[in-house]
Amino acid sequence: MNVVVTPAMVGQVILSGILSGALYALVALGLSLIFGVMRVINIAHGPLLMLGAYVTYFLYSQVGINPFLTVPVSMAALFVVGLLLQRALVFRVVGAPELSSLLLTFGISIALVNLVQLAFTSNLRTVEYLTGSWIIGGLALSKPRFIAFLFSAAVTALAFAFLKFTRLGKAIRATSQSREVALVCGINVARIHLLTFGLSSALAAGGGALLAVIVAIQPEMGSVWTFKSFLVIVLGGAGNYPGALLGGLLLGLVEQLASLFLTTQLSEVVAYVLLVLVLLVRPTGLLGGRSA
Amino acid sequence: MIPSRGAVLAALALVVAALCVYPVFGTGYGIRATLQVFMWIALAGSWNLISGLTGYVSFGHVSFFGIGAYTGAILVTSAGWSWPVAALGGGLAAGALALLIGYPCLRLKGPYFAIAMLGLNEVLRALVSYFEGLTGGGSGLSLPTLDASTHIYYVMGALAAAVTAVTYLIITSRFGLRLMTIREDEIAAEAMGIDTFRHKLAAFLLSALGPGIAGALTARDQGYIEPISVFPLTITVTMIVMVLFGGKGTVWGPVLGAVALFVIQEIVWARYPYVHPLLFGAIIVVVVLAMPRGVLGLLQLRYRLPRAI
Numbered sequence: 081m082n083v084v085v086t087p088a089m090v091g092q093v094i095l096s097g098i099l100s101g102a103l104y105a106l107v108a109l110g111l112s113l114i115f116g117v118m119r120v121i122n123i124a125h126g127p128l129l130m131l132g133a134y135v136t137y138f139l140y141s142q143v144g145i146n147p148f149l150t151v152p153v154s155m156a157a158l159f160v161v162g163l164l165l166q167r168a169l170v171f172r173v174v175g176a177p178e179l180s181s182l183l184l185t186f187g188i189s190i191a192l193v194n195l196v197q198l199a200f201t202s203n204l205r206t207v208e209y210l211t212g213s214w215i216i217g218g219l220a221l222s223k224p225r226f227i228a229f230l231f232s233a234a235v236t237a238l239a240f241a242f243l244k245f246t247r248l249g250k251a252i253r254a255t256s257q258s259r260e261v262a263l264v265c266g267i268n269v270a271r272i273h274l275l276t277f278g279l280s281s282a283l284a285a286g287g288g289a290l291l292a293v294i295v296a297i298q299p300e301m302g303s304v305w306t307f308k309s310f311l312v313i314v315l316g317g318a319g320n321y322p323g324a325l326l327g328g329l330l331l332g333l334v335e336q337l338a339s340l341f342l343t344t345q346l347s348e349v350v351a352y353v354l355l356v357l358v359l360l361v362r363p364t365g366l367l368g369g370r371s372a
Numbered sequence: 373m374i375p376s377r378g379a380v381l382a383a384l385a386l387v388v389a390a391l392c393v394y395p396v397f398g399t400g401y402g403i404r405a406t407l408q409v410f411m412w413i414a415l416a417g418s419w420n421l422i423s424g425l426t427g428y429v430s431f432g433h434v435s436f437f438g439i440g441a442y443t444g445a446i447l448v449t450s451a452g453w454s455w456p457v458a459a460l461g462g463g464l465a466a467g468a469l470a471l472l473i474g475y476p477c478l479r480l481k482g483p484y485f486a487i488a489m490l491g492l493n494e495v496l497r498a499l500v501s502y503f504e505g506l507t508g509g510g511s512g513l514s515l516p517t518l519d520a521s522t523h524i525y526y527v528m529g530a531l532a533a534a535v536t537a538v539t540y541l542i543i544t545s546r547f548g549l550r551l552m553t554i555r556e557d558e559i560a561a562e563a564m565g566i567d568t569f570r571h572k573l574a575a576f577l578l579s580a581l582g583p584g585i586a587g588a589l590t591a592r593d594q595g596y597i598e599p600i601s602v603f604p605l606t607i608t609v610t611m612i613v614m615v616l617f618g619g620k621g622t623v624w625g626p627v628l629g630a631v632a633l634f635v636i637q638e639i640v641w642a643r644y645p646y647v648h649p650l651l652f653g654a655i656i657v658v659v660v661l662a663m664p665r666g667v668l669g670l671l672q673l674r675y676r677l678p679r680a681i
Contacts, residue, residue, distance in 0.1 A: 121483050172661055178483040179429045179612070183660045186609050191653030198646065303605075307494050310487045318483070345502045352495040359484065360476050 085340065088218050093336040095219055099229045101332025103287055106232040107305060108312035109239060109324040110283030116256035116319030117276045118174045120181040124165070124189040125284050125309055126302030127196075132158050132285025133292040133301065134196065140207050140292075147209045147293050151231060154289040155282040162281025166274050174273060189302070196299040204296040228290040235286045236325070239279070243321060252276055256319060311351050315358055330354075391529060395522045403525055407593065409634050410528040411586050415607070416614040416626035417535035418582035423612070424620035425539075425548065426575045427555030428478065431608060432489030435473075435496050436466040436583035437590075438602040442500060444588025445513050445597055450506075455520065456527065459588040466584025467577055474576040478569065490605070497603040512598030515591065524593045528586065532627075535582045540623045542578075551575055552621070609656065617659050619668030628667060 111125045135154040140147045165188060173180040210224040243249040255262040255272045263269050287305070291297070312331050316323025331351055338350040375383075395403050419433050440462030447458035477488045500507045507513060542548040553561040554568050562568050591597045610633070618629030636655070641648045663670070671677055 115483070119483070121486065169657065169661075176664070177429075178486055179423070179616075180660050180664065182429070182431055182486060183609065183612060183616070183656055186605070187653040187656030187660070189653075190606070190649040194647060194649035194653070198650075304494075307491065310491065314484065314487060343502070345498060348498045349495050349502075352491045355491060356476050356488065359480055359488065 089340060092219050093340045094333065095221065096225075097333035097336035098329060099222075099225045099332070100335070101329035102229045102232045102236070103290060103328075104308060104312050104331050105325045105328025106236045106239075106290075107284055107287035108309040108316075108328055109236060109321060110280035110287075111306075111309040112313040112316075112319060112321055112324045113252070113256075113276050113283070114280045115313065116321070117252060118170075118273055119178070120170060120174060121178055121185070121310075122170075122280070123182060123185040123306055124192060125185075125280070126304065126306035127189045127192040128158055128162070128281045128302070129284040129288035129291070129305050130196065130297070130299060130302035131161065131192065132288030133297040134200065134288075135285065136289040136292040137205050137207055137297060140209065141205075147207050147289070148227060148231060151235070151286055151289045154285045155235075158285030158288075159278040159282040162278040163274055165281070166277035170277060171270065171273060189306070193299050193302070200299070202299055204298050206296045207292045209293055224293045228294055231290055232287065235283070239283060240321070248272075248275065252279075307348075308351075311355050314355055388533070392526075395525055400521075403521060405634075405638065407521070407525045407528050409631055410525070410532040411590060412611065412614060412630035412634055413532035413627050414528070414535045414582045414586045415611040416618075416630045417532070417539055418579045419608075419611045420579075420615045420620060420622075420626045421539060421542065422572075422575050422579035424615055424622075424625070425542065425555065426551045426572060427558075428572060428576070429482075429486045430489045430576075430579070431486040431612075432491070432493035433579070433583060433611060434603055434605065434607040435489070435493045436469065436580040437587040437607060438493075438496055438500070438599075439469050440466045440584030440587030441591040441597050441602040442507055442513070442587075443584070445515055445591040446506060447588075448515055448592065449513065455518075455524075455588075455592040459527065459585050459592070462588025462591075463581045463585035466580040466587070470577045470580035471573070474573050478572045478576060493603055493605065493608070497599045500599045500603070508598075510599060512596055512601075515595045517595060518592075521593065524589055528589050531582060531585055531589070536623060536627060538578065539626075543621075543623055547571070547574075555621075606652075613656055613659050616666055617663065619666030619670075619672070622666070622668045622672070625666050625668045 107125070107129060111122060114120050114122050114125075132154045135157050136147055136150040139145045139150040139153060145153075169184060169188065170181070173184050210227065213220040213222045214226070215221070241249075243253055251262070251267045251272055252275065254265065254267060255269055255276075259269055262272070284305075288297075291301075295301075308331065312327035313319075313324055314327075315330055316325070316327030334351050334354055335347040338344075338347040342350065391406070394406065398406070415433070415437065418436075419430060422433075423429050440459075443465035444455070444458040444462035447453040447461045448455055453461065473492055477485055477492075480488055501510050503509070542551070550561065550566050550571055553564065553566060554571060558568055587602060591602070614629035614633045615626050616629070617633055618625030618627065633655075637648075637652075640651050644651060665673065668677075
């Protein structure tokens with residue numbers, strides 16, 4: 081490519097990388113929680129994000145609520161959906177080989193996408209709430225992306241505070257460290273699993289709600305997010321919760337840099353090559369996760 | 373009651389003979405459907421080699437099918453090869469990809485391997501869409517028209533038979549025993565002196581050839597391919613569910629599963645076209661929750677059948 085790369089362009093992609101990285105971190109944290117606590121690989125994570133985006137879309141277009149204020153509603157709604165899924169199906173594959181959870185959640189995933197297609201069609205839908213950018217020191221800062229960034233940082237911080245300081249959060253971390261010892265300590269592990277799936281779905285929904293303000297939404301939008309969240313948690317170390325932050329920012333930066341130096345279409349390829357390299361050097365991720 | 377070896381062989385010979393003469397009097401739809409069943413037997417049987425026997429869950433096995441399809445199609449359109457040779461080329465390309473990707477990824481354990489394979493599939497789709505000059509990108513690749521359905525029927529049938537025969541040979545060999553040892557306990561296998569990495573790589577290579585050839589044959593048969601038609605996760609999941617339904621780690625499980633699931637799908641899809649992902653999702657959930665051992669696995673457990681069923 082014979083495009084001259086100026087320092088301002090590099091600054092711009094780093095900025096964009098951080099903005100999208102925060103969203104990746106938020107969504108991937110949810111996936112990481114489920115994997116850490118239950119060893120379940122949730123293919124339906126992206127479709128749950130898509131459901132969150134639809135909740136925001138309908139609250140905005142039908143009821144007229146400020147889309148950023150719908151984030152908690154969307155998260156609460158998907159928290160309930162998560163509880164139901166765990167209660168009805170997913171708990172049956174906890175502790176089973178990974179093939180069972182992969183297939184079961186794939187089944188849930190295509191069923192969810194199909195249901196949304198049937199109910200709301202495959203049309204692209206947009207939430208046009210904030211548009212345009214601020215120009216700061218020669219860098220363009222997209223308004224919706226920046227506010228989405230603030231929200232994702234806030235939600236992620238809240239989630240971490242919950243995990244760190246509350247009794248339930250401590251119980252979740254204890255269960256993810258050792259299921260048996262948690263049981264011995266009197267933690268109701270089945271309930272923690274339920275709570276974790278709900279929380280994870282809520283985090284996905286938060287990501288979806290914010291994404292709805294940034295891009296057009298449609299039923300198939302989720303699958304790429306499942307894949308990206310996997311990249312993030314494997315990069316950071318699966319089941320290592322701060323690792324999701326590092327992985328998210330890393331993926332955001334790598335994608336943006338790849339789109340500057342190569343092309344946007346190849347950003348996934350670059351991220352995948354990065355993943356394979358990381359796994360070769362550190363099979364449990366950058367910050368060290370748990371092995372199978 | 374277990375039928376004698378002679379009776380089984382006779383029944384098998386009868387089925388093969390019937391399938392050989394079928395194109396002479398079969399309808400167009402019948403031949404086409406049987407061809408598809410052959411394809412699924414080859415795909416499911418191949419997945420069974422790495423994941424059912426060796427225990428490494430490949431969640432991106434459609435990658436080999438897709439790379440075979442594109443290699444075959446490009447060899448036919450750009451290089452002007454005849455389709456049977458191009459099909460071999462598709463198999464070789466898939467084998468090369470298996471070596472390339474297996475070398476780093478087979479060191480990964482459990483879910484990490486599954487995710488790495490899932491990623492491979494996404495990446496190949498992105499690459500194929502990007503290199504438009506060679507692959508036609510998102511608008512796909514058309515092959516010159518040619519009516520070779522009957523010929524492809526025989527070749528695909530031979531491929532399905534070959535994959536099943538190779539599975540039988542592996543399961544009854546020491547090589548197969550070593551693979552199953554890796555599946556049950558890799559560290560113990562290592563301690564017993566098995567070179568686990570080379571065994572895994574060999575099983576992975578074998579499991580890639582079938583889908584590669586099947587992909588090239590399918591590309592020729594359908595005459596048109598595009599990234600979303602040859603790299604969907606659904607194909608991977610379908611072959612997995614077929615193996616699970618029939619019984620993973622068995623010789624006849626993938627065959628039974630491919631036939632049964634194909635028939636179910638044909639009946640259900642034709643009747644309820646708009647909700648078929650929903651119904652497929654339901655089938656997956658039922659198979660995973662209700663019959664993780666599969667039909668043959670249950671029979672093996674109940675009637676103490678031989679390993680090489």
